[in-house]
Structure formats: C-alpha cells, structure tokens
Amino acid sequence: MKRFISSRQIIFTLIISLFALKVLLLPNLMARDMGRDIYIFTLFLCILDFLVLLMLLYLMNKYNGMTFYEIVSHFFGGHLARIIMLAFMLFFFAKACGAFQSAYVYLNENLYTTYTWLTYSLPILLVLILCVQNGLVSFARTIEVCFPLIVLGFLMASFVGVIRADITNLLPVLENAGGKFSSITKFAFWFGDYLVLIPFFGRIEKNKGFSKKVALSLLLSIALLVLFYVIVYCRYSYNIISHTNAISDILQVQPSSSDIGNFDWVLILIWDICLFLYLGINFVSASHCFKETFYPLKQIYVSLILCVAVLLVNFFLQFNIYSFVILAQDSLLYYSIAVQYCLPLVIFLISLCKKRRKNEVSLAQ
Amino acid sequence: MIKANSLDERVSSLQETFCNNGDVVVRKFDINGKKMALVFLDEMTDQESVNKNILTPLMSFENMPEDLQSIYSSLVPYCNMKICERVEAEELILRGFCALLIDGEERLLLFNTVKFEMRGVEEPPTSTVISGPREGFNESLKINLSLIRKRLVSTKLKIEDMMIGTRTRTKVSLVYFEDIADKRVVRQIKRKLSSFEIDGVLDSHYLTSFLEDKPNSIFRQVGNSEKPDIVCGKILEGRVAILVDGSPIVLTVPFIIFEDFQSANDYYSNSHRVSMLRVIRLIGIFIAIFLPGMYIALQLYHYKILPLKFLVTIVSTTQNLPLNPFLEILFIIVLFDILFEASVRMPKYLGMAISIVGALILGDTAVKAGLVSPPGVMIVALSAMTVYIIPAQSPQISILRLMFAIIGGTLGFHGLILSFIYLISYLAAFDSFGTPYLAPFAPKVDKDIKDFVFKEGLIRMKTRPHSIPHNNDIRLKIKGEEDKIE
Numbered sequence: 001m002k003r004f005i006s007s008r009q010i011i012f013t014l015i016i017s018l019f020a021l022k023v024l025l026l027p028n029l030m031a032r033d034m035g036r037d038i039y040i041f042t043l044f045l046c047i048l049d050f051l052v053l054l055m056l057l058y059l060m061n062k063y064n065g066m067t068f069y070e071i072v073s074h075f076f077g078g079h080l081a082r083i084i085m086l087a088f089m090l091f092f093f094a095k096a097c098g099a100f101q102s103a104y105v106y107l108n109e110n111l112y113t114t115y116t117w118l119t120y121s122l123p124i125l126l127v128l129i130l131c132v133q134n135g136l137v138s139f140a141r142t143i144e145v146c147f148p149l150i151v152l153g154f155l156m157a158s159f160v161g162v163i164r165a166d167i168t169n170l171l172p173v174l175e176n177a178g179g180k181f182s183s184i185t186k187f188a189f190w191f192g193d194y195l196v197l198i199p200f201f202g203r204i205e206k207n208k209g210f211s212k213k214v215a216l217s218l219l220l221s222i223a224l225l226v227l228f229y230v231i232v233y234c235r236y237s238y239n240i241i242s243h244t245n246a247i248s249d250i251l252q253v254q255p256s257s258s259d260i261g262n263f264d265w266v267l268i269l270i271w272d273i274c275l276f277l278y279l280g281i282n283f284v285s286a287s288h289c290f291k292e293t294f295y296p297l298k299q300i301y302v303s304l305i306l307c308v309a310v311l312l313v314n315f316f317l318q319f320n321i322y323s324f325v326i327l328a329q330d331s332l333l334y335y336s337i338a339v340q341y342c343l344p345l346v347i348f349l350i351s352l353c354k355k356r357r358k359n360e361v362s363l364a365q
Numbered sequence: 366m367i368k369a370n371s372l373d374e375r376v377s378s379l380q381e382t383f384c385n386n387g388d389v390v391v392r393k394f395d396i397n398g399k400k401m402a403l404v405f406l407d408e409m410t411d412q413e414s415v416n417k418n419i420l421t422p423l424m425s426f427e428n429m430p431e432d433l434q435s436i437y438s439s440l441v442p443y444c445n446m447k448i449c450e451r452v453e454a455e456e457l458i459l460r461g462f463c464a465l466l467i468d469g470e471e472r473l474l475l476f477n478t479v480k481f482e483m484r485g486v487e488e489p490p491t492s493t494v495i496s497g498p499r500e501g502f503n504e505s506l507k508i509n510l511s512l513i514r515k516r517l518v519s520t521k522l523k524i525e526d527m528m529i530g531t532r533t534r535t536k537v538s539l540v541y542f543e544d545i546a547d548k549r550v551v552r553q554i555k556r557k558l559s560s561f562e563i564d565g566v567l568d569s570h571y572l573t574s575f576l577e578d579k580p581n582s583i584f585r586q587v588g589n590s591e592k593p594d595i596v597c598g599k600i601l602e603g604r605v606a607i608l609v610d611g612s613p614i615v616l617t618v619p620f621i622i623f624e625d626f627q628s629a630n631d632y633y634s635n636s637h638r639v640s641m642l643r644v645i646r647l648i649g650i651f652i653a654i655f656l657p658g659m660y661i662a663l664q665l666y667h668y669k670i671l672p673l674k675f676l677v678t679i680v681s682t683t684q685n686l687p688l689n690p691f692l693e694i695l696f697i698i699v700l701f702d703i704l705f706e707a708s709v710r711m712p713k714y715l716g717m718a719i720s721i722v723g724a725l726i727l728g729d730t731a732v733k734a735g736l737v738s739p740p741g742v743m744i745v746a747l748s749a750m751t752v753y754i755i756p757a758q759s760p761q762i763s764i765l766r767l768m769f770a771i772i773g774g775t776l777g778f779h780g781l782i783l784s785f786i787y788l789i790s791y792l793a794a795f796d797s798f799g800t801p802y803l804a805p806f807a808p809k810v811d812k813d814i815k816d817f818v819f820k821e822g823l824i825r826m827k828t829r830p831h832s833i834p835h836n837n838d839i840r841l842k843i844k845g846e847e848d849k850i851e
Binding site: 107 | 667669777780783787789793794809
C-alpha cells in the first residue's frame with residue numbers, strides 16, 4: 001500500500017477545519033453584529049469558502065500529481081512563487097496562533113480551574129512537533145482515527161441543544177440586513193480554512209469522483225454548521241454574547257446530576273481533540289509552506305521555529321483571546337481576505353488561461 | 366584443502382575438527398580389505414538406525430565396490446543419504462548425520478540418522494482455545510513444517526531455507542504461497558534477514574529486531590503464533606511465515622496491530638458473538654491503558670465532573686491517606702508489577718502463596734493501614750486484569766498504563782488527550798512491509814472491515830485482506846456467484 005493520502009482523509013481534514021473554531025467564540029462575536037441572522041451570514045461566508053474549495057479542486061485535478069508550489073512556480077516563476085508560499089505560511093501561522101489561543105481559553109473555561117499558560121503550552125507544542133515529525137500521511141491517518149469521535153461529539157452537542165431550542169428566537173429574519181452585511185468582512189479570519197489543502201497537493205490518491213465526493217461532503221458539513229448556528233441562537237437568543245465557547249456551553253444544559261455527574265465532559269474532551277487536530281493541520285500547512293519558501297531547512301528546525309513563534313505571539317497577546325480577536329478583526333483582516341480569497345482566485349484565473357505543458361504532465365505522473 | 370590421505374589420517378583430522386570431543390563416535394571397520402569408518406555424534410544420532418540400516422547391509426556385502434557412488438546407488442537401503450564434501454559433512458555431522466569415510470575416497474557419504482529428544486505436539490500454553498485445533502508448534506523445525514504442510518496441501522506452497530548464526534548455524538525457513546504472497550515482501554524479508562551476521566539465533570525472537578522498521582519501539586511489528594492453524598490462516602492471507610529451528614514461535618509478516626485483537630477462537634465461533642467479544646476487548650484495552658490516568662486526573666484536576674455520590678465516596682476514603690492520588694496509584698501499580706514479576710519467576714507451588722500474600726494480605730492490610738484507598742486498589746486491579754485481555758499486547762499496554770498514569774497526574778485530561786493523539790500519530794506512522802500498522806482503520810480499507818471489530822461470517826470473506834500486499838485476491842468462490850465477485 002503506497003503512502004498516499006486518501007480522499008476520505010482529505011474530506012475529514014477539511015471538515016475538521018470547517019468546524020473546529022467556528023463553534024467556539026465565533027457565534028458570540030457574530031451575534032454582536034448580526035444578531036439573530038448569524039446563521040445566514042455564516043452560510044454566506046461558507047459559500048464563499050466553498051467557491052475557493054472548488055477552485056483548489058480544479059487546480060488539483062488539472063495539475064494532477066504536482067505540488068502547490070510547483071503549480072505556482074509554473075505560473076509565476078520561482079521567486080514570486082516563494083513569496084506566495086510565504087504569504088500562505090503567514091496565514092496558516094496566524095490560524096495556528098488563533099487555534100492555540102482558543103484551545104487555551106476552551107480548556108481554562110471547561111476543564112481546569114487554574115491552568116497556567118506554561119503547563120498548557122509546553123506539552124501541546126511538544127506533541128505538535130512530534131506529530132508533524134511523523135509526517136503528513138501519519139497526521140492524516142490520525143485525523144481519520146479521531147474523526148468518528150468528533151462527529152459523534154458534534155452531533156450529540158447539537159442534539160442536546162435542540163432539546164431547549166426555541167425556533168421563534170430567529171424571527172424576524174434579516175432585519176436591517178444592509179447594516180449587518182457591511183460588517184460581514186470582520187469575520188473573514190475565521191473562514192478560509194479550505195486552504196489547508198495546499199500541503200496535500202500532489203500527495204492524494206484520487207479515486208473516481210474525488211472532487212464530487214469532497215464537494216458534496218463539504219456541502220453537507222456546511223449545512224450542519226449552519227444548523228448548529230440556528231440551534232445555538234434558538235437556545236440562547238441574545239444571551240449568546242455571554243457564551244465564549246458555544247460547543248461546550250450548549251452541552252451544559254443539564255445541571256450537575258448527583259447520579260451521573262457532568263457527562264458533558266466527554267464531549268468537551270472530544271472537542272479538545274478536534275481543536276488540537278485543527279491546530280496541527282494549520283501547523284503542518286505552515287511548516288509545508290515554510291519549507292517551500294526556505295527549502296534547505298529540516299522539518300525539526302521548521303517545527304521548532306514555528307513553535308517558538310506561536311509561543312511568542314501568544315505571549316505578547318498575553319494569552320488573551322480578545323486581544324487576538326481585535327488583531328484578527330483589525331490588522332489581520334485585509335491580509336486574510338487577500339490570502340484566502342484573492343490569491344486563490346488569481347491563481348485559478350491564470351490556470352484557466354494557461355495550458356499545462358506535456359512534459360510537466362509526464363513529470364508529475 | 367583436504368586431500369585423500371589414508372583413512373586414519375582423515376579420521377584423526379575430522380576428530381581434531383571436532384576438538385577431539387568425547388561424544389564423537391568413530392567406528393572403523395574393514396570389508397573385503399576395504400577400510401571404512403563411521404563418524405557421528407553420540408547424542409544426536411539414532412544408533413539403532415546406524416546398526417540396522419548402515420552397518421548391517423555394509424557388512425553383509427560380499428563384493429565391496431570400489432567407489433562411493435556405487436555404494437550410494439546400490440548398496441545401502443537408506444532413503445535419506447547424500448555424498449558431500451568435507452566442509453558440508455562437518456556441518457551435517459553436527460546436526461546428527463552419520464558420515465561414512467572410505468579409504469581412498471575424498472568425499473564422504475552422509476546418512477540422515479538424526480534423533481534427539483523433543484517435546485511432542487501439544488496445545489500451546491499461551492494460546493489455548495475453547496474450540497478449534499489444539500495442536501501447537503514445538504522446537505523442531507521439521508515437525509513445525511510438517512504441521513503446516515499437512516494443512517496447506519498445495520504445490521504452490523514455497524519453503525525457502527536460510528542459515529543464520531555463525532556459531533549456531535540455525536536453519537530458518539520462509540513459508541509462503543508463491544502465487545499469493547507479494548514478491549516484493551518476500552524479497553524485502555530475505556534482504557533484511559541476510560543483512561546481518563550474528564553468532565547465534567536461539568529463538569525466533571532473535572530475528573524480530575532485524576525485521577522491524579523501528580526496532581527500538583515498544584510496539585511489536587512482527588506477528589507471532591504458536592498455533593499452526595493461525596499461521597496457515599495468515600499464509601493464506603498472503604503473509605510470509607518465518608520458522609526458526611529450535612523455536613516453537615513462528616513469526617509472520619506483514620503485521621498489523623489489529624491482528625492481536627483477533628483470537629484463534631474467533632474463527633471457530635459465531636460471528637455475532639465474536640463481534641461482541643472484540644468490542645469488549647477494545648473496551649478492556651481502553652480501561653487498561655487509560656483508567657488509572659483518568660482516575661488520577663479526575664481526583665487532582667477535574668473532580669467537579671464526578672458524580673456527587675462517587676465524589677463523596679472517594680473523598681471519604683482518601684482524606685486521611687499519606688499519599689496524594691498520583692503517588693497512591695503509582696505505588697499500587699508498582700506493587701502490582703512487583704507481585705506479578707515475583708509470581709512469574711517463583712516455582713509453581715509458591716505462585717499460589719504469592720497470590721494470597723499479594724492480593725489478600727498486602728492489599729487488604731495496605732487499605733486497613735490507611736496507605737492506599739479501596740477505590741485506588743480497585744482501579745489498578747481492574748486495569749491490571751484488563752492488561753491481559755490481549756496477551757500479545759500486554760507488555761506494551763502495561764508500559765502505556767504507567768505512562769498515561771504519570772501524564773494524567775501531571776497534566777490532567779488535556780495531557781491524556783495529547784498523549785492519545787500522539788500515540789495514534791506514532792502508530793499511524795508505522796509500516797510493516799508496505800502494510801499500514803493501523804489498517805484497515807487508518808487508512809480505512811473498506812473490504813477489510815468485515816474482519817475488523819465486527820466480524821462477518823466466513824461466507825462473506827470472499828477476498829483476501831487488501832491491507833496485506835498479495836497477488837491473488839479471490840479466496841472464496843460460491844458456485845453460481847462467480848460473476849458477482851469483484
């Protein structure tokens with residue numbers, strides 16, 4: 001059996017990327033601007049992301065067997081390609097920092113009474129380095145093993161939420177839509193996760209109907225995500241802004257029972273797995289782009305550099321999630337829009353115009 | 366270079382080669398003026414056979430032929446004999462052959478008179494079954510091969526011999542189906558086995574380190590079994606069996622971790638019952654590895670999530686303990702491992718006494734003395750029991766249990782989660798001869814899921830496992846259904 005990444009692993013990776021951060025603080029943040037229409041605007045941003053995914057799948061199919069760097073350097077030449085990879089690297093790095101910060105807040109609020117940043121950071125970064133060291137294939141397989149647990153956790157959380165949801169909280173729909181729409185870009189940073197496909201270019205064992213399977217699975221996942229937003233808002237209405245972690249807060253519907261205890265901790269732990277995997281995916285993607293930009297470096301050094309950088313960024317943000325939110329909605333906003341929407345669009349448009357040379361096809365195959 | 370000197374000189378030279386040991390028997394005789402000598406090792410050779418089948422026909426012959434070839438082809442009624450050079454003869458004598466030296470002949474005539482004491486074919490103590498064949502391998506390569514041959518009656522069964530060990534010259538046999546096993550896997554095994562020079566191979570376990578990709582890992586990457594039916598089943602799936610003379614353990618490669626979750630009984634029982642048992646084994650493994658760590662983490666970091674009644678019980682039993690929960694559990698784990706080691710090494714008649722001392726006196730007294738709490742003892746006892754739910758994995762599981770207990774005590778549930786993910790990632794990176802270690806789960810191999818956690822009936826097992834590289838996919842054809850098989 002060849003060490004390829006299966007389409008199933010790719011789908012799971014993309015679904016984890018879609019869900020991981022969007023079910024934590026984002027409903028809270030969006031509700032401040034969008035109110036009861038958060039699910040509609042989430043759907044809109046998800047569809048934008050989906051279009052980016054389609055572009056990436058098109059590139060993947062057209063340049064079958066080629067890495068993303070090879071494709072970009074084919075379009076723009078080596079130097080520009082490196083700059084583009086550097087841009088992607090910074091994007092993934094920012095995402096990883098966000099995931100790192102969110103996981104810390106998530107654990108501190110749900111599992112630990114006091115959890116110092118050092119006790120949190122060192123083990124997670126160590127495991128991250130070791131996992132990345134095992135390689136992309138092994139990481140994809142890890143995702144495959146953990147995925148059923150994550151789906152189970154998500155579905156159970158949604159089900160628990162449905163029990164106390166009041167659908168009338170969603171009415172009226174799209175009140176003051178123009179004003180809400182103008183602030184939609186503020187949340188762009190929490191989207192654009194399908195770019196994690198970049199390190200997988202040229203390494204996927206594509207079977208029949210690969211693109212169709214990926215697209216359909218992601219459409220279904222988007223529907224589930226939007227449904228989750230509906231449930232969350234129906235459950236909490238305007239109180240949603242006091243809930244920092246939607247997925248764990250929705251679970252705490254049942255007060256501590258003296259018989260079975262707080263059973264929600266199982267689901268909380270499951271989401272901890274999801275957050276780590278999301279962090280890992282972005283870390284892997286960042287280190288892939290890093291290596292393409294500065295290729296002579298060994299994986300272990302790349303991982304170490306990125307870990308130290310993640311730690312430093314979070315240290316300067318004082319491990320405060322709201323400092324990160326301000327950064328994501330302010331300084332990082334235009335950068336993330338440029339990288340996650342404009343850059344893929346440009347590459348896609350060039351690929352439409354450019355024919356693939358015969359010798360490249362044979363080389364890639 | 367050995368020259369055709371006089372018989373006496375050649376015999377002396379041969380004796381010198383064997384360090385003039387006392388167990389080298391030399392029987393010189395003369396037939397029709399032709400000087401001859403038999404040389405063999407006393408304890409390795411069947412002397413009755415030497416007398417009856419070699420000496421008697423030779424001495425009863427009136428016209429002794431001049432050359433060795435004539436004796437070979439027409440004189441001695443012995444089915445297993447060969448003419449060979451001195452160097453080869455030395456090795457065969459060491460293995461229990463009897464050598465006939467003839468004056469004026471440089472070469473020797475060797476008779477297979479091997480006989481030494483060995484264990485019979487018994488049920489292996491490590492893998493007893495409720496139903497199914499009870500035969501087990503023993504220390505004789507010949508018998509072990511016969512046990513396989515008798516089950517796999519096919520001309521396509523390939524047995525390739527190798528000699529490993531400069532001083533033991535241990536015979537190693539690779540057994541596989543020529544038309545099923547993947548040639549690359551066979552080549553890779555041969556390359557690995559011939560890539561080293563070792564003085565001795567006393568058991569098949571000596572070879573595992575050379576076959577494994579990560580020999581320093583705590584996880585084994587080579588399968589083994591003492592039961593011929595299991596080994597034959599694996600050969601039929603496209604694996605290669607490695608038999609070592611002197612070892613009752615047969616190695617099989619490629620290996621996947623879920624092989625250990627399967628038991629010989631699984632293939633002779635109802636598939637629904639087997640599926641249920643496999644789920645129980647998985648739960649058992651989970652308890653064995655995680656329970657002590659989770660218990661410590663719950664007490665130290667996450668006590669709020671415990672049910673109130675359970676929390677009250679724990680608090681009331683642990684409040685006066687001199688050790689904190691972390692040290693308490695580590696103490697009980699180490700105590701249990703000491704007891705286990707002692708009972709394994711003790712003579713059998715003392716084993717029972719050790720169990721009584723360990724379980725009843727030490728455990729009970731420790732609780733009464735307030736050194737450990739009853740829930741702590743129960744948690745470790747439950748985990749210790751489940752460590753042996755899969756005997757082949759018990760060494761790994763007991764190491765992991767200790768590691769997870771330490772991690773649970775220092776980092777809580779988050780540490781356990783991280784370690785779990787790293788464990789999966791570590792195992793996912795393994796490849797055993799082109800087979801992913803976590804197959805058919807990661808990567809998922811749809812066609813192999815039928816014999817994974819949930820086992821389907823034999824009638825559904827129409828193809829060989831796709832996780833294992835092989836050249837022949839079909840293993841079951843049902844008449845009238847041939848066209849439906851993919």
